[in-house]
Amino acid sequence: MIKIEGLTKYYESDIGRQYIFKNLNFEIPSGHNIAILGSNGAGKSTLFRLLAGSEYPNQGRIVTDLNLSWPVALTTGIHPQMTGRENARFIGMINGIKDLDAYVNRVHKFSDLKNKFDLRVSTYSSGMKPRLAFACSMGVDFDVYLIDEVTSVGDAKFRRKTKKELTKRSRVANVIMVSHEMDELRHFCDSAIVLHKGQMHFYNDLEQGISHYKAL
Template sequence: MIKLDKLTKYYPSDLGNQYIFQDISFTFPEGRNVALLGSNGAGKSTLFRILAGSEYPNKGKVVTDKALSWPVALATGIHPQMTGRENTRFIGRVNGVANLDEYEEKVKAFAELSVKYDLPVKNYSSGMRSRLAFGCCVAIDFDVYLIDEATSVGDQKFRQKAKNALLEKSKTASVIMVSHDMKEIRQFCDSAVILHQGELTFYDDLEEALDVYKTL
């Protein structure tokens, strides 16, 4: 279960509080791979960050009994002073990974960092940092993967590898995805939620949702 309980989010401005949404209550369907859709400025990225726990609502809360990933493509929680290996062990411990040695090697192989795995992350390129974060995420069995333009990480070969890994995960776990790529959404998702004018609407039929989305 992932439930939004009277969720309110606004940003202060010189013209007063600018509300993204107010008192949203909504329950995401279980066992579905869901695209989160909305026009520019609708608040879908804000809602996505709230689901991920990287941003907080002004009122209300997210209630869940599921293990949610951080947004897969983002280098969230990666510490620049620590090596790739040290970051991996830290993330593994925080997420309750039982066999840290096995987890380390799995991440190293997936991220394709070679000897640089034992260098401080501050020496990494942005692509290397993203690959490390991606590897740390997909090597953990979450109940729900939060995917935000995830397959834009790295070069073409790595992007395909990343997409294949996430498609494999989507067979045994649920997905909530934000993407502007309709082809990607059709690959990963079987249903959608549209955020429009502060309201969330679930569509069991993905194609129906995409047709509605095009009219917003």
């Protein structure tokens, strides 16, 4: 389960506090692959950062007994002064991977970075960094994968590979996904949460959630 308890999140601005969520209580159901839907500014990215623990609420908390991924393919956990290999080994260590050599080899193969795997990430192109991050994510057995527009990563060949791998993962774990592509959400998800005016509404049927979102 993932419980949101009394959660308040705001950002300071020149015109005062801008609230994304205010005293929000909600339980994200387990056992579903969930699409997160909402208009621009509804709080989708903020929710992801809060779930991943990369950002904290101003009040309240999120409680879970599940092992959640960081937002897959986002490069916030990748250190630019370390090589791809060093990043993979470090990420494997902090996630409790027992066979680090095997994990690093899987990341190397999946990322398809070839000899650039041993260069500093600061030298990588904008497309190479998320490929490394995605490969690192897929090497860890999470209960829930947080997916943010991930199938836009890399070239067409790599996008096909990410879709295939995520499809396989979604059958043995769960995904919570943000995407502007409805066909992509229909491929991976069976249900939806619609964010609107600081509230969250769960739809067991994905199409009902999409209809609500389109009517906003």
